[in-house]
Amino acid sequence: MRQTELFSKTQKSAPKDEESKNAQLLIQAGFIHKEMAGVYSFLPLGKRVLDNIMQIIRQEMNAIGGQELLLTGLQNPEIWQKSGRWSDDAVDVWFKTKLKNDAEIGLSWTHEEPLTGLMANHISSYRDLPVYAYQMQTKFRNELRAKSGIMRTREFIMKDLYSFCKNEQEHQEFYEKTKEAYKKIFDRVGLGKVTYVTEASGGSFSKFSHEFQTLCDAGEDIIYIDEQKGTAVNKEIIDDPELGYDKSKLKEAKAAEVGNIFTLGTKYSQVLGLMYQDEQGNKQPVFMGSYGIGPARTMGVIAEVYADEKGLVWPAQVAPFQVHLVQLAGGQEQADALYADLQNAGVEVLYDDRAEAGAGEKLADADLLGIPWRVVASKKTLEQDSAEVKPRNTQEISLVKTKDLHEFFESNTFKTGAGRGN
């Protein structure tokens, strides 16, 4: 894409009304826009990162048998009353609104109830199980305070998968599979090395659950890391005598929760009538689990973890583009040809073809945007039939012949575009 055609512009400085690094940089670089506290729009560059993260999650959810569906934002109180989660005393993040006939309805903050209700139309026998259903859908949560940029917002897309199994054993097998799928996801988005499977508190059925916690100064959690095992424990349960942890042997760290997996048991299936007939003809409640990842929160954490003093730094698999081609004084024509060449090779390129911007501004913007590879084409480099190649995350500059560039990038970049209609 030509930068003269990209409508978003960078700003000279970070917005003053944002405390968090991720929001400051993402707004300054034109990835997101703040609509109000805790509510952000995604501009084209931000949308591309979000799409890439969602596509990775989708692929891994499909790989473990997930079926994608799309539930609704508007929520019928009826089913939430049955589970006891409709009242504002029970759940303090509801947004509620009214139909024309004055009947109160809610906005989706999670989907255990409607999905369990829906499944009762489709599951009746052991032959129908297991079922794994997930969505990428918008959640609304009436948070008292919104800070942390896109890491905690009042509106956000969530990947939520729900599992429906015959019994605890079948559930447990899938639970472990999801754990592995989540590890793959966080590896692929670039957070694998700093993300820990973390034991955390559970719910009414299961005393414990697992969180995926990424080391991050902006995180809201404290975890204790067992460096030998490569796992961690959330501070909230570290002193539970049942677990027998020895804090002194673990390393305390700040972390941000990027995912969680949860055993729900038969809590919802029993109150909402999701029963099946087993092999012996007996009615049994379906055994459930839930598994969440917030793609925008993940994006915020990636921004926090990788950014440096010059701006954003995107891991290649989630980057909005793979190559930032920057044309400096002179050689416009050759730079245009190089752009066409890379595009034809299927490399995702943002081409800074702005005539009115100076070299300093262009290079600063390239650093701020954080695309993995910067390619500078100037009169000087083009006289040597070359361009200057620099990875965003190192200082190593190399001069590469322009004729070799497309081959270089074909093997050194990702094609993330699937799903964007290109």
Next chain:
Amino acid sequence: MRQTELFSKTQKSAPKDEESKNAQLLIQAGFIHKEMAGVYSFLPLGKRVLDNIMQIIRQEMNAIGGQELLLTGLQNPEIWQKSGRWSDDAVDVWFKTKLKNDAEIGLSWTHEEPLTGLMANHISSYRDLPVYAYQMQTKFRNELRAKSGIMRTREFIMKDLYSFCKNEQEHQEFYEKTKEAYKKIFDRVGLGKVTYVTEASGGSFSKFSHEFQTLCDAGEDIIYIDEQKGTAVNKEIIDDPELGYDKSKLKEAKAAEVGNIFTLGTKYSQVLGLMYQDEQGNKQPVFMGSYGIGPARTMGVIAEVYADEKGLVWPAQVAPFQVHLVQLAGGQEQADALYADLQNAGVEVLYDDRAEAGAGEKLADADLLGIPWRVVASKKTLEQDSAEVKPRNTQEISLVKTKDLHEFFESNTFKTGAGRGN
């Protein structure tokens, strides 16, 4: 996909609480689920159709220079107060809710205001124009009554594109381009032959606009068709003397609006301060247009237009799968091999491998689901190394050698899967 793994089940009969054909069939076939009046979830088969429609729209919007972004559901009153569209007297479809501090906020029913406000951060010079930005985003509209199934709902994804031009001439060129892009979209989703570019009433800036109206008994509009020109006029303006139509020469028909394109002029840019500096250094208001398509409404209209007495009939480009492989008594092993063969050839197959369902049930379900090609593999056909191939929309059955099937379908089906993470 194996049908034994697809969680959605068909129902024996249509739901009694739905009046519209599209909702009756889509619920019966397991494509959608009703959460409450006017609010529907999309199950895996329905989600696939919706994805296919959205991907076609996305491709055509990208082709005319559209940049995809994602605005928010939660709406800040401030900007709507400036345009005079916050009060319930001015706009009667608002859903409103409250933050914890009791401040009222709204749910997005359209996005002219927030996008115009956002663009003021990115557009300041004639060099920044034109800009075409679109999204696939959820709209909430507090409709008094919800009927017509997924053709008119209280919550729906909308593709809304907004154009920002220097002047009316630049706008008009893009407006015509969009018209052509819309024609391509409705051609590709299978509605081209029954969809008319229809002159309709405009707004405060432009007296007229254009709707895309599809002939459909379930439609809420009456149009007058000029069969020679292949265009139409909405009943609401047919008697406008300025237009000089002669009703007696036109054919009256019921139609459903599947898209609209609208000249907004400078109405929003002026009140919201979206100005740019022209070549002469003068401040000018940006000239705007808006362009909508409801993918779910389009899906509902496709269902209405194509369905027959046996069930749904999907045009290939939007179908949830291209081939419905139905295994009947005997030959399970060969059918499994055939399924693997088609999958390897990249053909999108739903494989009815259910052991407990009888032939009658399987064939009735295949008709109900409406996948373009039905392939029956039974002991009888497999003894001849063949399978029975039948298009959903004709009665012509042909016997094709199983070894030739993958080649046949490779050239006779679409790969719609992009974007689904496969």
